[in-house]
Amino acid sequence: MNKQLHTPIEPVSLPEQDKLLVIEPLNYSNPYDYHKPHRHEYFEIILVKSGKGHQFIDFSPYAIEGGQLYAIYPGQIHLLKRDTAQGLLIQFRKDIFRYIQPLQHYHLYFKEQAFNLSPATFTHLYETAERIMLLLENKEVTLLSAHKIYSYLQIVLLSLPELQDVPVSVHRDIVVQFLSLLPKYIKTQRKVSDYCALINCSMDKLNDACKTALGKTALKLIHEELMLEIRRLLLLNALSLKEIAYELNFDSPANFSGFIKAQTGLTPSELQQVTLQIYN
Structure with a gap:
């Protein structure tokens, strides 16, 4: 395999490591090369106020326009080309989430990561984000200011499930917990029963919830997450195909190749070429 196809990428951390929350203008000076695909270790909410641009979230392309909101999760591959776009980044x-209970991190995992908002809704969320930014600009945040910051952030985050018309139900809660666990455990946990043990539910209950919410079985979602992680590692190009196979705990490179072939109809090398072309 040609190891020069793509420059290896390290995970990107928050610009200010001592802070839980950072808000910056969309065109702020990044501490990393944002022109290349990068992998976040944090959540990012993008509010696009005006202008245009485009981006990839994992391997899905999006045309950026004013009035949009995007939700990006830890572990995803991201490439944002702002062009003329202006707005805010909430990172x-x-x-x-320990400060904004009962909201949990898994409530921010959505089937669709792009939100096309009405002018009134966008203005409300954008102005709320601006209030947070103003409070964060103070060098010494008081206890009262901290409560305001977390309250404003909670308003923004609680709005997202409503904007995608996601019903609050037992099914929804099980599915979002399952989906949020997949990226964390996919390298070692491949059985539906593994995840049922983690979220304390039966296999029938998890499968029913997944079918109701997403029209897919739990095993299908596990395989999709595994393929997504394979494509991420192929894109980062820091490991050989054999190393990726063992990184993801396949018994052998042959089993690794067989899984990719069954899911995509491509060999690992062919899939890597296709994946790299997306970001060229």
Whole structure:
């Protein structure tokens, strides 16, 4: 395999490591090369106020326009080309959810990551984000200001499930917990029963919930997440195909190749070429 196809990419951390929450203008000076695909270790909410651009979230392309909101999760591959787009980036680590309960991090996992908002809704969320940014600009955040910051953030985040018309139900809660666990455990956990043990539910209950919410079985979603992680590692190009196979705990490179062939009809090398072309 040609190891020069793509430059290896390290995960990107929050610009200010001592903070749980950072809000910046969309065109702020990044501490990393945002022109190349990068992998977030944090949540990012993008509010596009005006202008145009485009981006890839994992391997899905999006045309950026004013009035949009995007939700990006830890572990995803991201490439944002702003062009003329202006707006705000809300960036926060998973730790922040201990301050904004009962909201949990898994409530931010959505089937569609792009939100096309009405002017009134966008203005409300954007102005709320601006209030947070103003409070964060103070060098010494008081206890009262901190409560305001977390309250404003909670308003923004609680709006997202409503905007995608996601019903609050037992089925929804099980599915979002399952989906949020997949990226964390996919390298070692491949059985539906593994995840049922983690979220304390039966296999029938998890499968029914997944079919109701997404029209797919739990095993199908596990295989989709595994393929997504394979494509991420192929894109980062820091490991050989054999190393990726063992990184993802396949018994052998042959089993690794067989899984990719069954899912995509391509060999690992062919899939890597297709994946790299997306970001060229």
